[in-house]
Amino acid sequence: MERSVLLIDLNNFARFPTLPVGLMVAALREARWEVEVLSPLAVGVPGIPRPTRAPLWGYWDERARWWSATTKSRTVRSLRRSLDALRPHRRDTTSDRLMAAVSASLERQPKVVLISAYLMYMDAVRRICAMCAKRGIPVLLGGPAFHDSATRTEWATIDGLTAIYAGESEVGLAVALHAILEGAPAPKGLTRPGHPDGGLAPPAQDLDAAPYPDYSDFPWDRYPNRIVSMLTGRGCGWGVCKFCSDVVTVAGRSFRSRSLPNVLSELQFHREVHRTSLFCFSDLKLNSNLEMWRGLHEGMQRAVPGAKWTCAVHVGPRSDEGLSRDDLVAARQAGLVRITAGFETASPRLLSAMRKGSQPDRMAEFLANAHGAGISTRITAFTGYPGEGPEDLNLTTQFLEEHGKYVERVHLSRLSIQAGTPLNEEMRSGQLEGLGFSLIDEQPTLASIGHMNSMTTSKGYKRSISKLLRAVHSINRRPIRSDALELEGAM
Numbered sequence: 001m002e003r004s005v006l007l008i009d010l011n012n013f014a015r016f017p018t019l020p021v022g023l024m025v026a027a028l029r030e031a032r033w034e035v036e037v038l039s040p041l042a043v044g045v046p047g048i049p050r051p052t053r054a055p056l057w058g059y060w061d062e063r064a065r066w067w068s069a070t071t072k073s074r075t076v077r078s079l080r081r082s083l084d085a086l087r088p089h090r091r092d093t094t095s096d097r098l099m100a101a102v103s104a105s106l107e108r109q110p111k112v113v114l115i116s117a118y119l120m121y122m123d124a125v126r127r128i129c130a131m132c133a134k135r136g137i138p139v140l141l142g143g144p145a146f147h148d149s150a151t152r153t154e155w156a157t158i159d160g161l162t163a164i165y166a167g168e169s170e171v172g173l174a175v176a177l178h179a180i181l182e183g184a185p186a187p188k189g190l191t192r193p194g195h196p197d198g199g200l201a202p203p204a205q206d207l208d209a210a211p212y213p214d215y216s217d218f219p220w221d222r223y224p225n226r227i228v229s230m231l232t233g234r235g236c237g238w239g240v241c242k243f244c245s246d247v248v249t250v251a252g253r254s255f256r257s258r259s260l261p262n263v264l265s266e267l268q269f270h271r272e273v274h275r276t277s278l279f280c281f282s283d284l285k286l287n288s289n290l291e292m293w294r295g296l297h298e299g300m301q302r303a304v305p306g307a308k309w310t311c312a313v314h315v316g317p318r319s320d321e322g323l324s325r326d327d328l329v330a331a332r333q334a335g336l337v338r339i340t341a342g343f344e345t346a347s348p349r350l351l352s353a354m355r356k357g358s359q360p361d362r363m364a365e366f367l368a369n370a371h372g373a374g375i376s377t378r379i380t381a382f383t384g385y386p387g388e389g390p391e392d393l394n395l396t397t398q399f400l401e402e403h404g405k406y407v408e409r410v411h412l413s414r415l416s417i418q419a420g421t422p423l424n425e426e427m428r429s430g431q432l433e434g435l436g437f438s439l440i441d442e443q444p445t446l447a448s449i450g451h452m453n454s455m456t457t458s459k460g461y462k463r464s465i466s467k468l469l470r471a472v473h474s475i476n477r478r479p480i481r482s483d484a485l486e487l488e489g490a491m
Helices: 019-030 058-070 074-085 087-093 097-108 119-135 148-153 175-182 259-275 290-301 327-332 349-352 359-372 390-406 421-430 461-474 482-487
Strands: 005-008 032-039 113-115 140-144 161-167 229-230 278-281 308-315 336-344 378-381 407-413 437-443 449-453
Touching: 005 097, 019 032, 019 175, 019 229, 058 378, 058 407, 058 461, 097 119, 097 175, 113 119, 113 175, 119 140, 119 148, 119 359, 140 175, 161 175, 161 421, 175 449, 229 259, 229 327, 278 482, 290 327, 308 482, 327 336, 327 359, 327 437, 336 349, 336 359, 336 482, 359 390, 378 390, 378 461, 421 449
Parallel strands: 005 032, 005 113, 113 140, 140 161, 229 278, 278 308, 308 336, 336 378, 378 407
Antiparallel strands: 437 449
16 A cells, blocks of 8 residues: 555536546556545435526526625625535535545555545545544645635645645646655645645646546446546636636646647547547637647547537637637537537626627627537626626626527526636725725635625616526526537536
């Protein structure tokens, strides 16, 4: 057991194995470590579901959620947080069943325990660290959101935690293990309790050098379909939206791309190893690299005959975004059955303020072309951006009423201000106070800032929200295209 690792994946996805964990497993085994993967799904803990078709009562549920999130009542907000902590995917991650499985794995005395976690899993991490401390086993924690120094500082206070690694899983992990096990100098990205903050590990540059993810330890029989998650690159080719936290995470900093031959080779690898033809490209925006985007149109069916896949794209200001009708027809012929785009709002004024780089007319054209090509379309949107008023919400509602026939799902959320984003800095510096924003509390354990937006409490705003929620619910009640059903909920 001298080179044994217990890798605990708390990011319990219900649809497919966790990509960063697969990368870690492959990198560790390439370095000749013995790896045991503990996936909550494998021991009967339900995975995190993703929204599918909205239930009949979905409109009223969303109205209640919106009201409880925006009310001035501290009692209601506190109750909402308490109820949120009881949501199944959070409660079950600290369940006795999972902790019993962790205890059984620790009896085999691994040399080190690695935990991959989102920030909502702090209670589970505390329990695991306490169990490891009793056995004298060091614990290394990592995850995408440890990019913020205040967050690392807060999490480093957990009793029994040896260190936090803030870096991509295949970059510097072996060196980090050497540091905590043998007392070697700490590499960049390694933060240890009682020591200065270790900062961030440098971004990976040669992405082709990384091994293909090893998903062999995941419970394939418990997923509805055999979907493999892949990345063709890291970061986003646009990357300047003021609200976006994806581009500041440990893997999202700066845009980098793999080579097309390397990606096509990985597709063939997963087809043979996992006997699948279903793929979810988890890139922030797959059309960031047009050579890759169009290369997949040409090479996908040669690599995996009969492949079906889904991805996200950016509908931006470039003269060529790779999203013309011909491009989308070619993508559909290559097996693209479902596509996601960040819509956010139909207000040109707000889109400009966000630095989103898109406009409603371009989005409308894209949706019509994607629908015409036979692709199931999904868009994301959110409310509550600084300066948003009823007229902005009404523009979004009108857009959905006019173009909703081309859309099969809308994911509508409320603005969250995350650490490291330009919007976060504006909030901290008081620049948003004139737009009705006020600070409630800083939440470094969650890398976010709690805020109130007084604009959302007016009667006109509430009426407009109600109309928008109805328009979204009307779309989300529809069935999606039958050939995309296998990938529903994957993105």
